[in-house]
Amino acid sequence: MTKVPELFGSMVFGDKAMRERLPKSTYKALKKTIENGEPLDESVANVVANAMKDWAVEMGATHYTHWFQPMTGVTAEKHDSFIQPNGDGVIMEFSGKELIKGEPDASSFPSGGIRATFEARGYTTWDPTSPAFVRDGSLYIPTAFCSYTGEVLDKKTPLLRSMERLSAEAVRMLHLLGETDVTRVATTVGPEQEYFLIDKDLYEQRVDLKLCGRTLFGAKAPKGQELEDHYFGSIKTRVAEYMRDLDEELWKLGILAKTKHNEVAPSQHELAPIFSTSNIATDHNELTMEVMQKVAERHNLVCLLHEKPFKGVNGSGKHNNWSISTNTGDNLLSPGKNPETNTRFLLFLAAVVSAVDEYQDLLRITVASAGNDHRLGANEAPPAIISMYLGDDLDALVHSIINGEDYHSHKAARMQTGVDVLADFKKDKSDRNRTSPFAFTGNKFEFRALGSSLNIACPNYMLNTMVAEELSKFYEELKDAENLDEALKALIRKALTEHQRIIFNGDNYSEEWVAEAEKRGLLNLKSLPEALSHFMDEKNIALFEKHNIISRDEMRARYEIDLETYCKQLNIEALTMADMATKDILPSVSAYIRELTDTALAKKALSESLSVKFELDLINSLTEKQEKFAQLTDELAEETAKAAAIEDNLEKAFAYRNNVFAKMEELRELGDSMEAKTAADFLPYPTYTDLLFGV
Numbered sequence: 240m241t242k243v244p245e246l247f248g249s250m251v252f253g254d255k256a257m258r259e260r261l262p263k264s265t266y267k268a269l270k271k272t273i274e275n276g277e278p279l280d281e282s283v284a285n286v287v288a289n290a291m292k293d294w295a296v297e298m299g300a301t302h303y304t305h306w307f308q309p310m311t312g313v314t315a316e317k318h319d320s321f322i323q324p325n326g327d328g329v330i331m332e333f334s335g336k337e338l339i340k341g342e343p344d345a346s347s348f349p350s351g352g353i354r355a356t357f358e359a360r361g362y363t364t365w366d367p368t369s370p371a372f373v374r375d376g377s378l379y380i381p382t383a384f385c386s387y388t389g390e391v392l393d394k395k396t397p398l399l400r401s402m403e404r405l406s407a408e409a410v411r412m413l414h415l416l417g418e419t420d421v422t423r424v425a426t427t428v429g430p431e432q433e434y435f436l437i438d439k440d441l442y443e444q445r446v447d448l449k450l451c452g453r454t455l456f457g458a459k460a461p462k463g464q465e466l467e468d469h470y471f472g473s474i475k476t477r478v479a480e481y482m483r484d485l486d487e488e489l490w491k492l493g494i495l496a497k498t499k500h501n502e503v504a505p506s507q508h509e510l511a512p513i514f515s516t517s518n519i520a521t522d523h524n525e526l527t528m529e530v531m532q533k534v535a536e537r538h539n540l541v542c543l544l545h546e547k548p549f550k551g552v553n554g555s556g557k558h559n560n561w562s563i564s565t566n567t568g569d570n571l572l573s574p575g576k577n578p579e580t581n582t583r584f585l586l587f588l589a590a591v592v593s594a595v596d597e598y599q600d601l602l603r604i605t606v607a608s609a610g611n612d613h614r615l616g617a618n619e620a621p622p623a624i625i626s627m628y629l630g631d632d633l634d635a636l637v638h639s640i641i642n643g644e645d646y647h648s649h650k651a652a653r654m655q656t657g658v659d660v661l662a663d664f665k666k667d668k669s670d671r672n673r674t675s676p677f678a679f680t681g682n683k684f685e686f687r688a689l690g691s692s693l694n695i696a697c698p699n700y701m702l703n704t705m706v707a708e709e710l711s712k713f714y715e716e717l718k719d720a721e722n723l724d725e726a727l728k729a730l731i732r733k734a735l736t737e738h739q740r741i742i743f744n745g746d747n748y749s750e751e752w753v754a755e756a757e758k759r760g761l762l763n764l765k766s767l768p769e770a771l772s773h774f775m776d777e778k779n780i781a782l783f784e785k786h787n788i789i790s791r792d793e794m795r796a797r798y799e800i801d802l803e804t805y806c807k808q809l810n811i812e813a814l815t816m817a818d819m820a821t822k823d824i825l826p827s828v829s830a831y832i833r834e835l836t837d838t839a840l841a842k843k844a845l846s847e848s849l850s851v852k853f854e855l856d857l858i859n860s861l862t863e864k865q866e867k868f869a870q871l872t873d874e875l876a877e878e879t880a881k882a883a884a885i886e887d888n889l890e891k892a893f894a895y896r897n898n899v900f901a902k903m904e905e906l907r908e909l910g911d912s913m914e915a916k917t918a919a920d921f922l923p924y925p926t927y928t929d930l931l932f933g934v
């Protein structure tokens with residue numbers, strides 16, 4: 240294996256390649272665009288394009304593609320070769336214009352009714368802040384995607400806008416505090432990615448996994464995760480080889496893959512990168528998910544990114560570690576040694592607390608999906624109620640501020656191991672709280688409610704925008720203050736007092752919390768339709784319009800797309816279930832009943848005195864279940880047809896949730912109980928034992 244430092248970023252047109260291959264003036268102009276957001280001249284783009292192409296061709300590329308993130312939930316790419324006719328041959332060419340702008344036919348991408356299909360034109364625009372890279376023989380150029388008339392049709396544009404807005408608001412605030420050397424502020428993200436790995440041959444035999452990414456039937460295996468022996472357990476050779484291969488592929492693409500380990504559920508794992516700016520973290524996370532799936536194929540494995548592939552064991556999420564740091568190298572969410580006198584930290588903390596409280600609905604909405612509906616609210620992921628955990632130390636500080644009392648820090652203690660050969664070390668100031676959806680973890684917040692397959696652009700643009708808004712309001716209150724120190728203290732106290740209901744340090748899984756949260760007036764939006772009902776609230780529209788992130792119409796489009804996607808996914812699941820029930824489960828139960836009948840008859844033929852009680856009891860019980868199962872299958876088809884016929888997307892989504900999904904649950908329960916009673920040879924699909932313990 241090539242040494243990691245040489246391997247790292249070898250397929251990326253990053254700073255090193257740019258410095259080596261661009262004339263100094265071009266390099267400088269491009270750097271200004273990347274670092275300060277200054278517009279790029281076309282003549283500069285021409286030089287960059289040519290150098291990029293030469294580099295890409297050397298790396299084996301024959302094509303280039305504008306790579307973008309439409310509202311489908313997956314990335315999109317269309318490849319063009321570099322060839323240009325030249326005499327009776329070709330040369331490889333790539334212009335600045337081709338680098339900057341692409342025109343994919345946008346008619347088949349979801350637009351939520353923003354455009355009619357005859358207005359098919361869409362544009363992709365190069366995002367120079369995220370480096371281009373070579374993969375599978377193509378030069379990938381990260382781009383933003385909008386319609387001919389300028390409406391935003393992707394996830395990247397609002398994210399980039401939100402980063403600029405937060406930067407502008409934070410810089411203005413820091414200047415007011417006297418920190419005039421700061422000129423830019425960036426949001427940083429480190430997404431921890433959970434996933435399942437299962438054997439490909441088994442996967443191929445499960446139509447539900449192939450069409451829906453999750454099992455729709457499947458009786459519990461005798462063993463689940465109860466022994467807690469998988470979490471951080473020794474990694475099996477086949478999985479370790481996969482992880483090693485994956486790390487190498489990610490490193491080549493300049494992705495800072497850092498941590499890997501087994502997760503709680505059998506066959507479940509996690510990969511965490513070192514954090515980067517939100518924009519790059521988003522592109523890298525999208526790439527990571529794609530590479531994870533591709534590398535799995537090479538190992539005859541399948542990587543499942545669905546939020547809940549298996550009932551009865553944990554599902555998969557993605558922890559979005561988020562912070563803000565200045566171009567002078569300071570993390571604005573770092574409390575330092577003396578948080579009680581660190582006004583800057585307290586001010587930014589107050590802004591985040593206010594934002595999470597005021598826009599708890601948006602945070603809940605942004606993680607809503609058909610897949611995540613299986614996790615949020617169930618006893619494994621954070622609950623559907625958004626609250627914040629600050630840890631004992633910070634919580635005590637916040638309360639002393641609210642109550643105007645003195646604060647006594649629990650100075651970080653030393654951990655005495657009591658064993659001579661083990662070094663003593665400094666303890667963290669507070670323990671962790673695994674149940675909180677939004678937890679302070681030392682110098683960053685960890686938003687834990689994301690589903691594993693989610694594009695992290697959405698939660699991050701919402702988070703950035705809502706914090707920008709709080710900073711903007713704070714600035715208005717502070718800018719004309721006669722005594723800034725006094726005004727700051729009063730503002731921090733007021734904000735924390737007004738929004739303290741969002742802070743909760745206890746067990747988020749407990750019944751008491753649900754009741755307590757309701758008393759506090761916190762929202763408990765249990766499913767996607769319930770959450771989405773709040774998206775178009777005037778306060779949310781005002782937020783995004785004020786900061787020029789997305790317009791009312793673009794929000795409406797996103798709202799319709801999210802509801803439509805949810806309905807389509809549930810529709811596919813319901814149809815797949817009915818299909819499995821009719822074509823596989825019912826016939827297999829019949830075959831087994833037939834086998835039992837044959838056995839009973841054979842026994843009787845052999846000797847009238849032989850007991851056939853076992854066969855008869857089972858035949859009776861299975862027949863009864865089978866009849867009910869067939870009836871439920873018909874009912875599911877009826878409910879699905881009824882839901883599909885509803886025009887209004889919200890009403891339709893509720894019908895899928897309340898009627899179709901409820902019926903699916905009933906059908907599954909019965910199907911699973913038949914599976915538990917059927918002989919292995921008659922089962923139409925690999926079982927949970929095969930799937931979860933098959934690698």
Ligand code: ADP
Nearest residue numbers: 427428429430431511512513514560561562683
């Ligand atoms: P955990 O113990 O929570 O599982 P991990 O090491 O798996 O921790 O993940 C923590 C993540 O937080 C990493 O991706 C790390 O790079 C990221 N992180 C650390 N500091 C910051 C920061 N300032 N901003 C954003 N993310 C950060």
Ligand code: MG
Nearest residue numbers: 431498509511
């Ligand atoms: Mg982790």
